[in-house]
Amino acid sequence: MNQPASSTQAVYVYEKPVRLWHGLNALGIVALTITGYLIADPLASMGGEASDHFLMGYVRFVHFAAGYLLAIGLLFRLYWAYAGNEHARQIFLPPLLNRNFWQGVGHEILWYALLVKEPRKYTGHNPLALLAMHFAFVWGTLFMIVTGFALYGEGTGRGSWQYALFSSWVLPVFGGSQSLHSWHHLVMWLIVCFVLIHVYVAVREDKLSRQSILSTIATGWRTFKDDKPLDDIH
Numbered sequence: 590m591n592q593p594a595s596s597t598q599a600v601y602v603y604e605k606p607v608r609l610w611h612g613l614n615a616l617g618i619v620a621l622t623i624t625g626y627l628i629a630d631p632l633a634s635m636g637g638e639a640s641d642h643f644l645m646g647y648v649r650f651v652h653f654a655a656g657y658l659l660a661i662g663l664l665f666r667l668y669w670a671y672a673g674n675e676h677a678r679q680i681f682l683p684p685l686l687n688r689n690f691w692q693g694v695g696h697e698i699l700w701y702a703l704l705v706k707e708p709r710k711y712t713g714h715n716p717l718a719l720l721a722m723h724f725a726f727v728w729g730t731l732f733m734i735v736t737g738f739a740l741y742g743e744g745t746g747r748g749s750w751q752y753a754l755f756s757s758w759v760l761p762v763f764g765g766s767q768s769l770h771s772w773h774h775l776v777m778w779l780i781v782c783f784v785l786i787h788v789y790v791a792v793r794e795d796k797l798s799r800q801s802i803l804s805t806i807a808t809g810w811r812t813f814k815d816d817k818p819l820d821d822i823h
Contacts (some may be wrong), residue, residue: 624652709820
């Protein structure tokens, strides 16, 4: 349903905790992707005593540390979805049963394909972005955390909480360690593709859409380029 545009043409959308999580999460994904790739395809062995070369050990440490931070960050983000404003909840609770939401998804697909002249105007995420964030990012990140801890639990052993909470049931579901490694690696590439598209679309929309995009995630404020009504779904 259309809403009247704000008379100030600026709305505070993303609170500081959301913006901080967004930045740290981006750094964590970069670290996890690079180190995960190196773990799957290690560097060539170096000559000399093994004790003098701990490079892959450091790579694994960074990967595990970044994985813990990703998991802690997601828990915090889930809490802030409850404690924060309505925009903090958007990516976790898309209105999938709302007909207007799906009409908005269709319109955004046409807009991205350059088949309509003008995008719609949203305070928060547009419907297509919200759909992608929910299924590709939220569920993709959760999958990586669960499977990552399951693989990590193999090293910590049967007496560890990682093995008890994750490895003990995740490994049988995926048919063993090798299969789980393959799925973990595959979804990593899916998230990489999502991130590349996410960055491209953010830059594109910042130039072509009717509201600010890049500056909003830095300052929290959404500014608008016209005074036409909003198209947010409620």
